[in-house]
Amino acid sequence: MSKEIILDHWKHLYANRVALMFSSEIRDLLSLSARPDIISFSGGLPEVRALNYQKLERYTQRALKMNGDISLQYGSSDGYYPLKTRLAEVMKLENIDANEEDIVITTGGQQAIDLLAKIFINPGDHIIIEAPGYTGALNSFKSYEPKIVSIPVDSSGIITSELEQKLKELKNKNIQVKFVYVVPNFSNPSGYTLSLSRRKKMLSLAKKYNTLIIEDNPYGMLRFEGKPIPSIKELDTESSNQNVVYISTLSKIFAPGFRIGWVVAPHPILEKLTLAVQSSDLCTSSFSQRIAYEYFSDPCWKENVIDFIKIYSARRDIMIKTLENHFPPGASWSRPEGGFFVWLRLPEFLDTKEILADAIRNKVAYVPGSGFYADNRGQNEARLAFCTENTENIEKGIKILSKIIKDKIKLYRSFK
Amino acid sequence: MSKEIILDHWKHLYANRVALMFSSEIRDLLSLSARPDIISFSGGLPEVRALNYQKLERYTQRALKMNGDISLQYGSSDGYYPLKTRLAEVMKLENIDANEEDIVITTGGQQAIDLLAKIFINPGDHIIIEAPGYTGALNSFKSYEPKIVSIPVDSSGIITSELEQKLKELKNKNIQVKFVYVVPNFSNPSGYTLSLSRRKKMLSLAKKYNTLIIEDNPYGMLRFEGKPIPSIKELDTESSNQNVVYISTLSKIFAPGFRIGWVVAPHPILEKLTLAVQSSDLCTSSFSQRIAYEYFSDPCWKENVIDFIKIYSARRDIMIKTLENHFPPGASWSRPEGGFFVWLRLPEFLDTKEILADAIRNKVAYVPGSGFYADNRGQNEARLAFCTENTENIEKGIKILSKIIKDKIKLYRSFK
DSSP, rough: OOOOOOOOOOTTTTOOOGGGGGHHHHHHHHHHHHHHSSSEEESSOOOOGGSOHHHHHEEEEHHHHHHHHTTTTTOOOOOHHHHHHHHHHHHHTHHHHHGGGGGGEEHHHHHHHHHHHHOOOTTTTTEEESSSSOHHHHHHHHTTTTTEEEEEEEETEEEEHHHHHHHHHHHHHOOEEEEEOOOOOOOOTTOOOOOEEEEHHHHHHHTTTEEEEEOOOSSSTOBBBSSOOOOOOHHHSSSSSSEEEEEESSSTTTGGGEEEEEEOOHHHHHHHHHHHHHHHSSSOOHHHHHHHHHHSEEEEHHHHHHHOOOHHHHHHHHHHHHHHHHHHHTTTEEOOOOEEEEEHHHHHTHHHHHHHHHHTTTEOOOOEEEGGTTTTTOTTTTEEESSSSOOHHHHHHHHHHHHHHHHHHHHHHOOO | OOOOOOOTTTTTTTGGGGOOOOOHHHHHHHHTTTTSSSEEOOOOOGGGGGGGGHHHHHHHHHHHHHHHHHTTTTOOOOOHHHHHHHHHHHHHHOOOOOGGGEEEEEEEHHHEEEEEEEHHHHHTTTEEEOOOOOHHHHHHHHHOOEEEEEEEETTTEEEEEHHHHHHHHHTTTOEEEEEEEESSHHHHHOOOOOHHHHHHHHHHHHHHOOEEEEEESSTTTTBBOOOOOOOOHHHHOOOOOOOEEEEEEHHHHHHHGGGGEEEEHHHHHHHHHHHHHHHSSSSSOOOHHHHHHHHHHHHHHHHHHHHHHHHHHHHHHHHHHHHHHOOTTEEEEESSSSSSEEEEOOOOTTTTHHHHHHHHTTTOEEEGGHHHHHHHHOOOOOOOOSSSOOOHHHHHHHHHHHHHHHHHHHHHHHHO
């Protein structure tokens, strides 16, 4: 939509939540990063061109020939059963034991996040998120008008001592926390991975304070090195009183264009979620689900994940190396063992929103840090996605950024 | 999900709205109507087998070969621009003048309904719907906790004199109605079409009471006979202060499995809607949108709509004829000029929920009326979808229903 200024005659009709629904900086920037002359470190766009298109054609043919009347029709709100079988197999590789009954399929991981927020949040309720945290979750949560409590992360993920203190504090005020939201593996945006000991601590805190953990794991399978760490879901071995709601997606190990995510949770929560799916979009695309079913029925999908890992780890390597060789002292960054993102911290006197204007003039884009905080901190921070551009462009783009930042520092010092 | 009874440990965490989110009877019945031995008048499942699968294969091939990197990738939250061009052309055939800037694409019409509710409804706000009305809208609205005001329909659609009285009454109490929701053509569930004079009256009432009309038009192109009536959107010729938010979908003229709907509305509303899409599921499936783009780029799609019309009108004919020839006196039904549904009224002493149990034992399914009312009226009413079964099954199914109902009446009379 064009952004012309027009009178809004309907201001008297909007719900209160509309004032809280800001445009996510990431989405606004996607329009920029789509321009072919821009080297984009902004959107976390997977390298879908690494997929085998011929195979995809065959799968869609099969989806139409063998099951056209299912693929083109409405489906059930909890998802296409045969795809659930495949998703259970995918999770098995991450040591998560779930069967079809434990799964509800959603229109991407984003819908899972949004509908869980819808199920749990009354206006004014307290929820806890890691900071910086996934901006898409943050924006969705905001639209249900909660009080958002931010707990900082370090290189081992969310700082559980601070989480514990906050939970205690709220408990003393008789406040029930609805859930704690984390991305444990190669987090968006920080790239950090939550350590095993902190996962255990989080789980014990959730049990102690009788709350839920929403464990959002889009990147877990994209580990480039190091030993996988058990998911919080896996650590929660109690059978009847599970505290973990687990979200994942096919957007990173297959393709985001199909919009397929899923949730594993205690059954009463899944029942509520299914009702929420019904009133949200009736069901996830049957056509998408059927193609995903075909894709994950062919064992080759695992080889394709290995291809993805090769591509992304080479891109991370060149990004980290170029940062090390060219960025000025005073800047620091995360060194993720997987996923899509490096988190950048610049000296405090720099403003990454301001620098972005210069960067885009020089044909490089990234996401300023403030969009990843509920309280607009992070003005000297930024997210650099290494998943989208090839290694040559990454090297070139980081060098351009480095020059801009060095110039800014020089300018700042000259005025001091 | 299986319906085993298990303890819900998370009751202390749910939002208030969860108590209002009942399972829609339609969706629950879909699982029944999917059984191949059941003659289903329940779900409004389009006859997708009438589509040309070979062509669809070609379109998906093209979506992958020519634009795989777009079709498989995240897209922009307001929708795929080239598809908007096609949707504008589709609307032109219904005399609606809109361009790409006036359109936001959603994950089916249902998402459009849900996100408009999210944008406009604060808990306790007043909205108005036709009664009986679309159960999917009703359930979605409920989840935002409004006060729902029901206005009855007759064979010319929502009764505008009653609408006017109610608007006046609420205005006198200083209550601002957020919107009035109607399905003007061959309504779901009533099959009735809103007359031209009432459309004009509705629009003038919306202007007088400074509120919006949500005009949901999934069936408009499926007119079997009679002259098309201008949409309320078309009647609203004011350029800057339009009172109509128009929703449509490709589910009925193409296929529901792709989950593509759209909204035409004043631009400030579209901006809010785009933000709502972002936090709801980021974007509608790029793959679906690209295939729909290919489909509607081939002029043949119009011939396929003509095929659909032929199929559905033959099915309506046989349903009406069999009702006329076999149903007992005291029963009455709508005679829709298009769409998917016939609305059935039985003598008041009969309960269509109770009869449904018998019907299903005799391998026939339909939807009891109460799910289409906000206040659970309609216990002696039912929705009969004629879109799904072939003519032979329709005749057979209606005869079975007729026998069950006649037996019930006989039984009732014998006890009187």
